[in-house]
Amino acid sequence: MANILIIAERELRGYFATPLAYVFLVIFLVANGAFGFFLGGFFDNGQANLTPFFSFHPWLYLLLIPAISMRLWAEERKSGTIELLMTLPISTIEAVLGKFFAAWLFAGVALVLTAPMWLTVNYLGDPDNGVILAGYVASFLTAGAFLAIGGCLSAATRNQVIAFILTAAVAFLFTMGGSELVLSTVQPWAPTWVVEAVRAFGVLEHYERMMKGVIDLRSLVYFTSLIVVWLMASAVVIGVKKAD
Amino acid sequence: MSALIEIDNLTKRFDSFTAVDDLSLSVDRGEVLGFLGPNGAGKSTTMKMVTGFLEPTSGAVHIAGHNMATSPVLAKRHLGYLPEGAPSYGDMTPKAFLEFVARVRGFDGEQRRRRVDQAADQCELGKVLTQPIDTLSKGFRRRVGLAQAIIHQPEVLILDEPTDGLDPNQKRHVRRLISDMAASTAIIVSTHILEEVDAVCSRAVIVNRGRIVLDDTPRNLLARATDFGSLTLVTDAALAHDACGAIASLTEVQGVNARIGRDGAVRLEISSAAGKDATPAVAALFREKNWPVHELRTNDGSLDSVFWAATEGPSEAAGVALDTGESAANG
Numbered sequence: 264m265a266n267i268l269i270i271a272e273r274e275l276r277g278y279f280a281t282p283l284a285y286v287f288l289v290i291f292l293v294a295n296g297a298f299g300f301f302l303g304g305f306f307d308n309g310q311a312n313l314t315p316f317f318s319f320h321p322w323l324y325l326l327l328i329p330a331i332s333m334r335l336w337a338e339e340r341k342s343g344t345i346e347l348l349m350t351l352p353i354s355t356i357e358a359v360l361g362k363f364f365a366a367w368l369f370a371g372v373a374l375v376l377t378a379p380m381w382l383t384v385n386y387l388g389d390p391d392n393g394v395i396l397a398g399y400v401a402s403f404l405t406a407g408a409f410l411a412i413g414g415c416l417s418a419a420t421r422n423q424v425i426a427f428i429l430t431a432a433v434a435f436l437f438t439m440g441g442s443e444l445v446l447s448t449v450q451p452w453a454p455t456w457v458v459e460a461v462r463a464f465g466v467l468e469h470y471e472r473m474m475k476g477v478i479d480l481r482s483l484v485y486f487t488s489l490i491v492v493w494l495m496a497s498a499v500v501i502g503v504k505k506a507d
Numbered sequence: 508m509s510a511l512i513e514i515d516n517l518t519k520r521f522d523s524f525t526a527v528d529d530l531s532l533s534v535d536r537g538e539v540l541g542f543l544g545p546n547g548a549g550k551s552t553t554m555k556m557v558t559g560f561l562e563p564t565s566g567a568v569h570i571a572g573h574n575m576a577t578s579p580v581l582a583k584r585h586l587g588y589l590p591e592g593a594p595s596y597g598d599m600t601p602k603a604f605l606e607f608v609a610r611v612r613g614f615d616g617e618q619r620r621r622r623v624d625q626a627a628d629q630c631e632l633g634k635v636l637t638q639p640i641d642t643l644s645k646g647f648r649r650r651v652g653l654a655q656a657i658i659h660q661p662e663v664l665i666l667d668e669p670t671d672g673l674d675p676n677q678k679r680h681v682r683r684l685i686s687d688m689a690a691s692t693a694i695i696v697s698t699h700i701l702e703e704v705d706a707v708c709s710r711a712v713i714v715n716r717g718r719i720v721l722d723d724t725p726r727n728l729l730a731r732a733t734d735f736g737s738l739t740l741v742t743d744a745a746l747a748h749d750a751c752g753a754i755a756s757l758t759e760v761q762g763v764n765a766r767i768g769r770d771g772a773v774r775l776e777i778s779s780a781a782g783k784d785a786t787p788a789v790a791a792l793f794r795e796k797n798w799p800v801h802e803l804r805t806n807d808g809s810l811d812s813v814f815w816a817a818t819e820g821p822s823e824a825a826g827v828a829l830d831t832g833e834s835a836a837n838g
Contacts, residue, residue: 269611281598351612352613
């Protein structure tokens, strides 16, 4: 347990040792504002809520989360530090969790920094803060799911660009899982249970429900299992590929 | 009680290629084992398995009695490892990096500070402790890696080419560091530099194609050199013919080669007969004939020639060597 914290702390410091953290935070906040105000029509909406902001988060994450996750393991493999890390007295799963929590916490920091939006909407009107909280939870869980996917794919390659593209592609499939776009490509040939499984894989479906303030157990189980499965896959991939 | 490092029948196959082939070895406290071999002989692969980074195809590794496969975290606690190329986190400073390693190794507060200071001190990192590792020279980076490996004063130390990229002074320093730690530690050092083996190791193992071909003390290895115990004698060129004839007729001498130099002197390379030392007989001969001796010395033999014979040389040399390797492993 202590090891997870130590690794997470080292990792998190690493983000802020390079411009990566600052570039990420600035782009995230600017894009957040731009999407929310202009594309989302925050003012035209005429309602005191943050739906215009939250509805763009999955799309923003598709682009930005792979930028965080791509270095998680690919960099360790490229620089050879993975050999150092994995011969320290820690288990693979501790290393996987430490790195994942660091990245997730960092995404959390980015989310917390959007608090001025929340303050604004509270100043202008009388929003349902419970719904806004549900939106934040949904956004945070989506970031976590994408990070878990990205961490695993980062472990599979030592090339960060490949890790980025693969993560964006796989995260896109998961996001769109329940949509017509993905379903219509699966439906013609796959048996019904596969189609239903793909439909259930859709991040967007759960995300939109939570964004509206409905946090049901199914969604929580969905996000948690998505994260756990990809983290376990990471540990397996690292075991197999670490020395390549 | 078993040795600190026990390697039993270790084998690693990559697809059809066998990198390490049924290798057994045990190293105990006080031993510094020089791990030698040509590139691709399986040195690094062996070290990666001993440190638990790679899983062996078959065979077992025990570190301080802990099985690396079944209790890796316990085994790794007793282990300090400098991987090939001394990787470290480039955006950290040596201080932050050493503190990170010390924390993972379970040191806190005052104790952690003392460990970091001591390791930094031992590896002479004082001046660069607060510079990012990326900005350091190769020599410093290697020393950061070394400091990281010894910070917890491990019982087992595995160093993959610790002096690669260091200047002669730094090399000497690292060798002294290894020698200082030797009494309480079991150490495996891989190296390309043969003189290093003679300087720091109490035992030398030469591997080739994943197998141990020689396992002996550096002194005994030298004794296997084809040029070991031969004599070099320099005398007047005019005497070359007579001297060669007279020396060759001595029973203690197996053969003699003459090379005339430009300075009017001749250099005689004399090899002793098996089990004999030709030096006294040759010296007596020259005294008796009153021939001048400009230089007379006994050759120590070079590890280079042993290394060559064991890894690339005539098959019979390798065959003889292989027997020794196996008997040493069994013994």
